[in-house]
Amino acid sequence: MNLLVRPITEADYDAVARVTADAYLGAGYFASADNPYMRHILRVRERAAVAPMIVAERDGEVIGSATLAVYGDEWADIALEDELEFRLLVVDPAVQRSGAGRAMVEHILAQARAAEGIAAVSLTTGDDWHSAHALYQKLGFSRAPERDWPIPENGKMLRVYRMEL
Secondary structure: OOOEEEEEEHHHHHHHHHHHHHHHHHHOOOOOOOHHHHHHHHHHHHHHHHOOOEEEEEEEEEEEEEEEEEOOOOOOOOOOOOOEEEEEEEOOHHHHHOOHHHHHHHHHHHHHHHHHOEEEEEEEEEEOOOHHHHHHHHHOOOEOOOHEEEEOOOOOOEEEEEOOO
């Protein structure tokens, strides 16, 4: 099986929406795709129009995606002025723990190292996404608990991780 990480194309939008919904709903973060935040993140065309996005593709099928942002961008939640932030990193639940998440993070780190003015990469993840925490720590990210923040709609805490480059 060949895994490729590449920029999103218009042909990927439906697959990215499906994988995003499956990942978030499967993890129990939202009861349905009718949640306002879910409706917002499932509008992949609108997101891709204003934010760089990548996909993980295995054997021609999109199995994951992530959204990138820098300080001041519409999709930035936590990025500081010298950080590249990635958000909404999802992998199809049917193939989680197959290396797609790691490949996307490694791709993001390489992009960040090549970008002028970027000294670190940051991300936010759910408090109970333990497999994601393990991956980020294994790749060299450190917790930044002073930057953790609650989801306004439900109060669940989001964890911030950061890696100096």
